[in-house]
Amino acid sequence: MCFDFIAISQRTILEIGGCDFTQSDTADLRVFPRNCYRRETKEECIRWSAKVLDVIKIALDPYGYCKFTMMITEKMPSVVIPFCLFNRDNAMDSQLKRESPYFQWSPYQTDPPIPANMTSQSNCRRVLNSDELSTLETEKIPIQNILCVEETFWQFWYVINFYKGRYFLRGLKFHWNHRYYVDILLYIDQIAMHAKDISALRPIPEIKQPKGFNAPDNLSFGNCGRKPTSTGTKLEKDDSSTEIPSIAGQIFRGNISQTGDHPWHVYIENLMTGGACGGTLISPTVVLTAAHCIYGSKAEDFRVSLGLYDKRKRRAPGVQRRKLSSMITHPKYDSAEFISDVGLVILKKKVKITNNVRPICLWNDDSDSNLARVAGTKAMAVGFGLVDNHTRTDDLQEVRLPILTHKECYLSKRNFFAKYLRPGDNFCAGYTNGTTTCNGDSGGSLSVEKDGRWFIRGIVSFGMSKIVKFKGRNISLCHPYQYTLFADIARSIDWIVPNTPEISFRKIQRCRWYSIFFGK
Numbered sequence: 071m072c073f074d075f076i077a078i079s080q081r082t083i084l085e086i087g088g089c090d091f092t093q094s095d096t097a098d099l100r101v102f103p104r105n106c107y108r109r110e111t112k113e114e115c116i117r118w119s120a121k122v123l124d125v126i127k128i129a130l131d132p133y134g135y136c137k138f139t140m141m142i143t144e145k146m147p148s149v150v151i152p153f154c155l156f157n158r159d160n161a162m163d164s165q166l167k168r169e170s171p172y173f174q175w176s177p178y179q180t181d182p183p184i185p186a187n188m189t190s191q192s193n194c195r196r197v198l199n200s201d202e203l204s205t206l207e208t209e210k211i212p213i214q215n216i217l218c219v220e221e222t223f224w225q226f227w228y229v230i231n232f233y234k235g236r237y238f239l240r241g242l243k244f245h246w247n248h249r250y251y252v253d254i255l256l257y258i259d260q261i262a263m264h265a266k267d268i269s270a271l272r273p274i275p276e277i278k279q280p281k282g283f284n285a286p287d288n289l290s291f292g293n294c295g296r297k298p299t300s301t302g303t304k305l306e307k308d309d310s311s312t313e314i315p316s317i318a319g320q321i322f323r324g325n326i327s328q329t330g331d332h333p334w335h336v337y338i339e340n341l342m343t344g345g346a347c348g349g350t351l352i353s354p355t356v357v358l359t360a361a362h363c364i365y366g367s368k369a370e371d372f373r374v375s376l377g378l379y380d381k382r383k384r385r386a387p388g389v390q391r392r393k394l395s396s397m398i399t400h401p402k403y404d405s406a407e408f409i410s411d412v413g414l415v416i417l418k419k420k421v422k423i424t425n426n427v428r429p430i431c432l433w434n435d436d437s438d439s440n441l442a443r444v445a446g447t448k449a450m451a452v453g454f455g456l457v458d459n460h461t462r463t464d465d466l467q468e469v470r471l472p473i474l475t476h477k478e479c480y481l482s483k484r485n486f487f488a489k490y491l492r493p494g495d496n497f498c499a500g501y502t503n504g505t506t507t508c509n510g511d512s513g514g515s516l517s518v519e520k521d522g523r524w525f526i527r528g529i530v531s532f533g534m535s536k537i538v539k540f541k542g543r544n545i546s547l548c549h550p551y552q553y554t555l556f557a558d559i560a561r562s563i564d565w566i567v568p569n570t571p572e573i574s575f576r577k578i579q580r581c582r583w584y585s586i587f588f589g590k
Contacts, residue, residue, distance in 0.1 A: 081144070084239075084254075084261075086242055086243070087138065087139070120144040122141050122143050128140055137244075153238070170233035171185060175229075188217060202250060222248070226243070229243075269488030290352065291572065294429045329388070330426055334428060335452050336351055336376050337378050337454060338364075340367060346454065349513050351428070352432060356414055356569075356570045356573075359413050359513035362512065380465055381454060397413060397415055398414045398416070407490075408555075410557070414566065435525075440493070449499060462510070472501070483534065496557050499516055506554055509547055516528035529556060531556055533549060533553065534548075534549040
């Protein structure tokens with residue numbers, strides 16, 4: 071039995087139809103390179119072939135209609151060159167067609183592909199005849215799921231796009247004489263999820279905006295977020311990498327911060343394990359941190375220090391130490407997948423608001439899920455911990471890191487970020503030149519300055535790890551040449567505020583004496 075298929079990786083093919091296959095059918099299925107039987111002996115063809123290991127039905131809609139199938143195979147021979155999957159937005163205006171033309175193509179035709187005279191989806195109903203429209207209705211394929219051409223030929227079963235020297239697969243035909251192709255762009259996420267050797271950026275959700283503090287003068291706490299600015303350092307690039315998550319987090323290649331520069335930073339110590347994390351003061355009794363810093367522990371095991379810039383001077387004037395009353399992790403926190411890595415530490419006793427200790431402002435702008443309004447902004451990260459020689463530092467470090475778009479993050483290391491980057495839950499920031507957060511900085515803030523105030527936008531969560539040799543043994547540390555993931559505060563505001571007694575979504579009219587005291 072022969073079928074027409076197209077390879078999209080060395081272990082994955084797409085097939086038109088094949089929806090009747092079951093798992094048991096794979097025992098007798100093999101795939102062969104194009105025209106193998108015409109050029110080689112039977113034995114050579116079999117040697118070049120690959121066994122089908124699994125058959126996956128793609129795009130089962132609510133009516134149970136299968137659009138096409140994927141086959142997972144053994145690794146195919148090098149003579150099989152996979153097609154690229156279409157990787158751009160659904161745009162087919164005249165300018166795009168001039169820059170990246172579309173063709174109709176079949177792998178079994180020796181003739182070159184022919185130009186595909188594409189028409190807009192809004193014009194499809196005028197192009198298609200009654201038989202084609204009736205088939206769409208019978209097979210429950212929405213008109214917005216197809217690509218239409220003015221003229222088609224029975225031997226061409228694919229629509230491909232030529233862009234910057236590469237061919238991209240865009241559409242599959244299901245009926246030899248019909249002038250429409252099913253648009254695979256709509257099924258890319260399903261394909262990437264099941265395929266081998268393929269990764270894809272998770273979809274950026276269209277979500278309801280959180281309540282937030284959506285006005286410049288609507289602040290989470292009176293006189294929050296006042297501080298001076300500082301800058302970070304850029305370094306050389308390294309090309310070594312691993313793809314194991316590293317959840318510690320301290321500043322690599324940063325600068326020593328000055329007393330008073332980060333009055334909201336909190337040093338969180340686990341007295342039982344000796345571990346440490348960062349945190350951020352958001353009210354006189356609540357510290358924001360990463361869920362993985364506190365998950366599974368007891369409040370009495372921790373102690374926090376505020377206004378601390380030198381760990382050798384923990385009892386210096388200006389430093390405040392507190393015990394914990396309780397800890398709360400986000401209800402959706404997943405310790406295995408690092409989802410909703412947000413937690414709150416509730417102090418037993420209020421801190422005294424001073425020049426060295428005061429809350430940061432919670433994010434007071436809309437949460438744009440694609441980060442369009444903050445991408446490129448150099449945000450501030452702070453923390454204690456490992457420095458360039460892999461030793462802990464006693465001095466609080468700071469560094470400015472640019473916030474990246476989800477696409478920039480994903481393209482930097484596809485396999486890792488396809489798994490761990492979740493638009494709407496976390497985002498990337500940093501450089502790939504050796505400047506980063508690293509082991510111990512988890513839970514600290516990534517803050518953005520707006521109108522003279524600093525607002526927390528992210529919590530240091532985790533990143534890729536790197537194995538290094540230190541004092542004769544191999545240890546796993548943060549990878550200084552890969553981006554770091556930060557929990558997105560903007561998406562957790564609706565949970566943070568109800569669990570912070572001193573903060574509400576009402577417009578803040580806080581004690582006027584704060585303004586008088588600080589002369590603001």
